[in-house]
Amino acid sequence: MTGKPRLFGADYSVYVRIARLALLEKGVDHECIPVDIFSKDGVPDWYQERHPFKRIPAFEHGSLKLFETSAITRYVDEAYDGPLLQPPDAFGRAVMNQIVSLLDAYAYRAMVWGVYVERVSKPRENNTPDERLIAASLETARTCLSVLDRQLADKSWLIGDALTLADLYAASMLAYFVKAPEGAALVADYPAVARWWHAVQARTSFQASEPTS
Numbered sequence: 211m212t213g214k215p216r217l218f219g220a221d222y223s224v225y226v227r228i229a230r231l232a233l234l235e236k237g238v239d240h241e242c243i244p245v246d247i248f249s250k251d252g253v254p255d256w257y258q259e260r261h262p263f264k265r266i267p268a269f270e271h272g273s274l275k276l277f278e279t280s281a282i283t284r285y286v287d288e289a290y291d292g293p294l295l296q297p298p299d300a301f302g303r304a305v306m307n308q309i310v311s312l313l314d315a316y317a318y319r320a321m322v323w324g325v326y327v328e329r330v331s332k333p334r335e336n337n338t339p340d341e342r343l344i345a346a347s348l349e350t351a352r353t354c355l356s357v358l359d360r361q362l363a364d365k366s367w368l369i370g371d372a373l374t375l376a377d378l379y380a381a382s383m384l385a386y387f388v389k390a391p392e393g394a395a396l397v398a399d400y401p402a403v404a405r406w407w408h409a410v411q412a413r414t415s416f417q418a419s420e421p422t423s
């Protein structure tokens with residue numbers, strides 16, 4: 211397939227950042243096409259053709275059009291040269307997929323919406339945070355972090371010595387979670403996660419994908 215791949219979305223999005231991290235870690239030259247889901251005019255009509263639920267990201271490479279971050283990141287990993295972002299063995303891939311599912315199903319809602327949005331975004335817009343939601347979300351976050359901490363106890367990255375998609379998902383979600391004081395404090399309670407978080411922040415891909423807005 212020829213031509214640069216195109217990634218549609220906004221840099222503030224957790225899922226767009228995961229896809230960008232994959233592109234950057236693979237060293238894939240790509241184009242970012244802005245789509246603002248929070249625009250006052252709403253998501254542009256043309257975007258529905260890219261994503262039936264008008265979520266971000268969407269992706270295009272030649273005649274291939276994709277939505278869903280799991281499909282995009284796996285394609286990027288498999289279609290391009292560069293470091294493998296999925297373990298080569300079935301055992302490692304199974305554990306990686308389990309961690310990605312955990313992050314998708316439990317961590318995203320709790321860490322980003324339940325803690326970051328309630329504690330940081332809402333007060334910034336003069337809205338009152340829902341303390342019960344924050345407390346419940348911190349409980350879920352604690353469960354997620356204890357799984358990640360066990361996983362990282364004897365490894366540099368979540369699945370082993372090489373960074374994988376599981377690390378990219380976790381990095382993008384924790385980036386918002388730690389902006390809330392309770393999130394930062396909770397991460398500090400998990401020594402292996404705290405060590406991993408330090409390593410994540412030093413990566414060029416993480417710095418290059420920092421949201422601008």
Ligand SMILES: N[C@@H](CCC(=O)N[C@@H](CS)C(=O)NCC(=O)O)C(=O)O
Pocket residue numbers: 223224225226247264265266267277278279280
């Ligand atoms: N399952 C989707 C989730 C994507 C997603 O939820 N993106 C958020 C931004 S981080 C979004 O577009 N939200 C808009 C909405 O919920 O209407 C994926 O993996 O790509």
